[in-house]
Amino acid sequence: MTDALLLDCEQAEGGVHLLMTRPDLGSRLDVAPLYELERTELSGYRGLLVGLHVDQRYLAARRPQLEAFLAGGGTVVFCGHVAYPFLAELSAYRPISGYKAADLVVARVAEHPVWAGVDVADLTWRRGVAGFYGRGGNPPPAGATVVHTLGPKAVPVDFVCRPAVGGRLLVHAGADLWGYLETDGTAARMAPQLLDWLAAGAERPAGGML
Amino acid sequence: MSLAVLDGGAYYHHEAIRGPRFRDRFDRVLYVPELADGDLDGCAAAIVADRILPAALRRKRRILLGFLARGGTLIVLGENRAHEWLPGVSWSFRPTNFWWWLEEGADPGHRIAAPDHEIFRFVEPADVVWHYHGLFAPPPGAEALAAIAPQADPEGKGGAILYDHRGVASGAGRLVVSSLDPFYHHGSHFMPAATRFLDGLLAWTDAAFRR
Numbered sequence: 001m002t003d004a005l006l007l008d009c010e011q012a013e014g015g016v017h018l019l020m021t022r023p024d025l026g027s028r029l030d031v032a033p034l035y036e037l038e039r040t041e042l043s044g045y046r047g048l049l050v051g052l053h054v055d056q057r058y059l060a061a062r063r064p065q066l067e068a069f070l071a072g073g074g075t076v077v078f079c080g081h082v083a084y085p086f087l088a089e090l091s092a093y094r095p096i097s098g099y100k101a102a103d104l105v106v107a108r109v110a111e112h113p114v115w116a117g118v119d120v121a122d123l124t125w126r127r128g129v130a131g132f133y134g135r136g137g138n139p140p141p142a143g144a145t146v147v148h149t150l151g152p153k154a155v156p157v158d159f160v161c162r163p164a165v166g167g168r169l170l171v172h173a174g175a176d177l178w179g180y181l182e183t184d185g186t187a188a189r190m191a192p193q194l195l196d197w198l199a200a201g202a203e204r205p206a207g208g209m210l
Numbered sequence: 211m212s213l214a215v216l217d218g219g220a221y222y223h224h225e226a227i228r229g230p231r232f233r234d235r236f237d238r239v240l241y242v243p244e245l246a247d248g249d250l251d252g253c254a255a256a257i258v259a260d261r262i263l264p265a266a267l268r269r270k271r272r273i274l275l276g277f278l279a280r281g282g283t284l285i286v287l288g289e290n291r292a293h294e295w296l297p298g299v300s301w302s303f304r305p306t307n308f309w310w311w312l313e314e315g316a317d318p319g320h321r322i323a324a325p326d327h328e329i330f331r332f333v334e335p336a337d338v339v340w341h342y343h344g345l346f347a348p349p350p351g352a353e354a355l356a357a358i359a360p361q362a363d364p365e366g367k368g369g370a371i372l373y374d375h376r377g378v379a380s381g382a383g384r385l386v387v388s389s390l391d392p393f394y395h396h397g398s399h400f401m402p403a404a405t406r407f408l409d410g411l412l413a414w415t416d417a418a419f420r421r
Contacts, residue, residue: 010264012343013306023221035243035265055219081398083224093221095399127309135399136379189297 001084004029005045009038009053015179016051019191022181028195037062047198051176052080059086060153070167075198079172083137087146087208093173095136096155103151104130111203113149114170114177114194120148122185131155135172170194211256212237213419214244218262219364222397226259226408230399234413235278237420243265250277255419260287260391278383283419285411288343288391297379299387304364308341319362320371323354327374329386330355331406332417333410338372340403342389345369351377352385 008016008031020026032040033056050059059066063086070076070087070192081093096103105198106123123133134150134157144161158163160170177194180187214403215236226232227239238259240249243266250256256277258267267274267290274295293299310318322330336376338356344366346361348354352375359360372388374400392411395404 009290010302011261033265034263052219053261054265055266056221056224058243081221081225083221122388127312129312131400155282177360 002028002030002045004047004049005040005042006031006049007034007051007054008032009034009051009055011053014051014053015176015181015191018181019178021133025111025181025195030200035056037065037134042074043072045069045074046201047075047077048193050076050078050080051178052081052174056080056082056084056086058136060084063087067163067165070169071165073167073201075168075170075201076163077170077172077177077194077198079174079176081136081173082171086163087169088171089141089161089165091139091141093136093138094155096150098151099131099135099151101130103153103155103165104133104135105151105158105206106133106147107154108146108147109149109154110147112158112198113200114190115147116189117192118186118189122183122187123148126183132175134172136173138171138173140171147157172199211419211421212252213415214238214250214253214256216256216258216262217241218259218266219243220394220396222261225258225397226393226401227349231396231405232408232412235416242270243393245270245272245273246264248283249273253277253282255283255285255415256373257415258284258290258292259393260284261289261394262276264291267291268295275394278378278385279381281345281382283386283390285386287393288301288324289394290391292387296385296387298352298385300347301344301389302347302365302369303344304342306341306343310341317362319359321359323357323370325406327353327355327413328418329374331413332414333407337388337403337406337410339394340390340401340407342371344389345371345390346373346389348373349375351375356388357388358379370382 137155140159144159147158178191354370355374392404392408395401
C-alpha cells in the first residue's frame with residue numbers, strides 16, 4: 001500500500017511541487033493528473049489528496065469511484081471551498097461576509113494528530129496578515145469532529161468524519177495543507193503528520209481518534 | 211453580440227461566474243471539459259477564466275483556435291499555460307511576490323504601457339497593481355497594455371502582464387492575454403483589488419462585446 005495519491009492540477013506554484021519533490025514525503029505518494037482519476041485503480045492507496053484547484057464538477061461525476069474508495073477503508077482529504085458537494089458529507093462553503101482580522105483567528109476545539117504541535121497562531125498569522133488559513137467554512141455533517149474554528153462565531157474551518165459508506169474524510173476550508181511546507185513555524189508540520197495519519201489507516205479501536 | 215465565459219469547475223470559477231456579483235455579465239457559461247463544436251457560435255468574445263486545468267484547455271485547443279480563426283476574441287487570464295495552446299504567446303515564470311504591499315512605499319513595478327487603450331476607460335490603472343504570475347513578451351503586432359518595469363523584475367528584463375493582439379497569427383482573431391488571476395482571488399473572497407479589476411474588465415467586455 002502507498003500512503004497517498006495526490007491529484008495534480010498543473011499549478012506553477014504551491015504545495016504540490018514542494019510535497020512531491022521532498023524525498024522524505026514525495027517517496028510516500030504518487031501524483032496523477034486529475035483527469036486520469038477515472039483510469040486509476042485506487043485500491044493500492046490509503047489516502048487521496050484533493051487540493052483547492054480541483055475541478056469539482058469532475059469529482060462529482062466520479063462520486064461512485066470516490067465512494068468505493070471510502071468503502072474500502074480509504075481516506076479522502078479535501079482542501080478548498082465546496083462548490084459542488086461531491087460526497088454526501090460535503091455541503092456548500094459559507095464565507096464569513098465582511099470579515100475583520102478578529103473573525104479569522106483560528107481556535108482549536110479538538111486535538112487531532114495532523115495538527116499535533118501546530119501553534120494556532122502560526123495558522124492565523126503569516127507575516128502579520130490573517131486570513132490565509134480560512135475565511136469561512138464547509139458546514140460539517142452531523143457527527144463530525146470539528147478540529148478548528150474561526151473567530152467569535154466559531155465557523156468550522158477543519159473537520160474529520162466517518163462517511164456513511166465507510167473510510168474517513170478530512171476537510172479543510174482553505175488552501176492546501178501541504179502548501180505550508182516551507183513556511184516558518186509549526187504549520188510546516190501539517191503535511192508530514194497528514195501522511196502519518198493516512199498511513200495509520202481507518203481501522204482504529206472503537207472510540208479512537210479519527 | 212454576446213460574451214461567453216469558460217468555466218473550469220473549481221470553486222472559485224463557481225463563485226465568480228455564478229455568484230451574485232457577476233452572474234449577469236456572461237451570456238453563456240461553458241464548462242471546458244464538455245465544450246463542443248458550435249458552443250461558441252454567435253459569441254463575439256470568450257473569457258478564459260484564470261486557473262482552468264491546462265490539460266482541459268489543451269484538449270479543447272481545436273475548438274478554441276477555430277473560434278479565433280473565425281474572427282473571435284479570446285480573453286485569456288492567468289495560470290492557464292496559454293503558451294502551450296495559443297499562437298504567439300511567450301510567457302516566462304517569475305516567483306510570485308504576494309508580500310510586496312507590506313513594505314511601505316514599495317514600487318512593485320507596474321506601468322500602464324498604453325493609457326489610451328479602450329480597456330483603460332473601464333479598468334482603473336491602480337486595479338492592475340497586485341501580484342502577477344509570470345511575464346509575457348508580446349509578439350510583433352501585439353500591444354502591451356500593462357507591464358512590469360525591468361528594475362522591478364528579479365531577472366531585470368521586465369515584461370507584459372496584459373497585452374492585446376489583434377489579427378493574431380495573421381488571421382481575423384484577437385487575443386487579450388493577462389497573467390493576472392482575478393477569478394481565483396475574487397472567487398476565494400480574498401483580494402479586493404482582484405474584484406475591482408474584474409469589475410473593470412467586465413465593464414469593458416459589456417461595452418465591447420455585448421451590445
